[in-house]
Amino acid sequence: MQVKGLAAKSATTSLEPFEFQRRELQAGDVHIDIHYCGVCHSDLHMARNEWGVSTFPLVPGHEIVGRVIATGSDVSTFKAGDLVGVGVMVDSCGHCSQCSQGEEQYCEAGFTATYNGEEKTIGGKTFGGYSDSIVVDSKFVVNVPENLTLSAVAPLLCAGVTTWSPLKHWNIQPGQRVGVIGLGGLGHMAVKLASALGAEVVLFTTSPAKGEDALRLGASSVVVSKDAEQIAAQANSLDFILDCVAAPHDLDPYLNALKTNGHLVLVGIPDAPHKSPNVTPVVFKRLSISGTSIGSIAETQQMLDFCGEHNIVSDVEVIRLEDVEMAFERMLKGDVKYRFVIDMKAKG
Numbered sequence: 001m002q003v004k005g006l007a008a009k010s011a012t013t014s015l016e017p018f019e020f021q022r023r024e025l026q027a028g029d030v031h032i033d034i035h036y037c038g039v040c041h042s043d044l045h046m047a048r049n050e051w052g053v054s055t056f057p058l059v060p061g062h063e064i065v066g067r068v069i070a071t072g073s074d075v076s077t078f079k080a081g082d083l084v085g086v087g088v089m090v091d092s093c094g095h096c097s098q099c100s101q102g103e104e105q106y107c108e109a110g111f112t113a114t115y116n117g118e119e120k121t122i123g124g125k126t127f128g129g130y131s132d133s134i135v136v137d138s139k140f141v142v143n144v145p146e147n148l149t150l151s152a153v154a155p156l157l158c159a160g161v162t163t164w165s166p167l168k169h170w171n172i173q174p175g176q177r178v179g180v181i182g183l184g185g186l187g188h189m190a191v192k193l194a195s196a197l198g199a200e201v202v203l204f205t206t207s208p209a210k211g212e213d214a215l216r217l218g219a220s221s222v223v224v225s226k227d228a229e230q231i232a233a234q235a236n237s238l239d240f241i242l243d244c245v246a247a248p249h250d251l252d253p254y255l256n257a258l259k260t261n262g263h264l265v266l267v268g269i270p271d272a273p274h275k276s277p278n279v280t281p282v283v284f285k286r287l288s289i290s291g292t293s294i295g296s297i298a299e300t301q302q303m304l305d306f307c308g309e310h311n312i313v314s315d316v317e318v319i320r321l322e323d324v325e326m327a328f329e330r331m332l333k334g335d336v337k338y339r340f341v342i343d344m345k346a347k348g
Contacts, residue, residue: 005131006321007057011049014325015130018057022135023121027074030138032084037129038063038154039319039340041185041246044328046116050271055116061129062088062114063154063341065144075138083144085304087157088294090114090126090140104140105294130321130342142301145308152313155185155339156304158294159314163190163242164303165295166265167197170240174198179234179241179257180219183210186244186267188315188338191217193303194242196310202238204231204254213337217315225253232256236285244268251277251289258287266291314339320346 007018025031043060045051064086068078078084091112092104099107112118115128128134144153163186172178178199180190187203194201195218203214204225211222223230234257241254246268254264255277264287281287295303307313315338319327327340 003132005059005127006324007059008047009057011054015047018059020127021122022133025070025072025135026121027072028138029072029135030075030078030084030141031069031133031135032066032086033069033133034064034066034129034131034344036065036151036154037061037342037344038158039324039327039342040158041331044331055125059115059127059130063157064129064134065150065154069133077138078141083146085142085144085153085157086114086134086136086140087161087300088114090117090136091120102298103296105296130324132344140297142297142304144304147308149313151318151341151343152316154341155314155316156307157300159185159189159339160307161295161300161303162186162267164193165299166242166267166292167194168299169292170263170265172197172199172240176239177202177237179204179238179254181241181243181254182245182268183214184244185339188217190242190244191219192312196312202234238262242267246270248272248274250275255281255287258285260285262287264289316341318343
């Protein structure tokens with residue numbers, strides 16, 4: 001089926017209108033009319049081939065929310081009109097040890113990315129959500145609660161589940177003290193979700209100006225990480241720290257802030273290595289440094305259900321499709337609170 005979208009034709013040119021083919025509806029597929037698509041920083045990296053893996057033309061977008069148009073003959077979990085979402089994955093091998101235990105994001109063969117992945121049915125590359133509609137295997141589609149503001153749901157499909165997954169994996173409980181490093185697209189969701197889980201949230205930021213926003217989002221306190229006295233005062237006080245910063249930085253102050261048996265978990269991927277951390281506190285306090293990648297489909301549904309119950313969405317700025325290049329430029333400057341979302345129905 002013919003679809004219209006927006007594509008990068010090369011790493012050095014602006015995104016432009018692009019028509020392409022989606023596969024015909026298969027027995028297990030869901031055809032989705034896209035209403036909103038979030039603009040993730042990885043869209044910018046991929047459009048400009050900053051990771052060296054992009055294949056052009058490339059249609060970005062993996063924070064997709066819309067309504068079901070049609071379903072394949074074997075689909076019983078969705079019907080036309082349902083409000084649904086699609087995140088970073090649209091397929092996996094389905095039979096490796098990780099897929100078998102419901103952790104498709106760690107598929108040993110590599111999951112199929114929503115864009116720039118391998119289209120297993122018609123060949124070529126997958127195309128993402130900067131487009132009119134998408135056809136996805138129903139196993140990789142999730143239900144979206146109807147009570148949530150739809151435009152602000154889209155980033156939950158990536159930023160939301162990326163922060164939810166470690167919070168649930170490490171079983172964050174009410175009363176625990178949780179640190180969040182960085183108040184961007186990921187960090188602002190980490191603050192909201194950890195707070196809603198009942199944790200006392202401490203936000204670490206290099207920008208004092210973000211303090212008021214952090215408290216509004218649910219943080220109990222704010223630490224300016226460039227202030228040595230402030231960060232030293234957190235020594236041995238936190239059960240868990242989620243590091244959402246995608247730039248190299250010193251991990252040692254955060255290891256010092258953890259209690260014995262604490263966990264420092266990284267979800268941001270820097271473009272250069274972090275400074276090698278001091279192993280002494282790791283050994284003498286039995287600490288762990290870990291990382292996680294997005295989340296499973298089951299975790300994504302769990303997160304959306306939780307957000308529906310607690311009325312949690314992302315803080316977003318809604319734009320038109322033709323404004324994406326402007327959004328990319330503002331993202332590079334950190335000029336967004338905290339996620340751009342494309343209204344796919346808005347006309348210029």
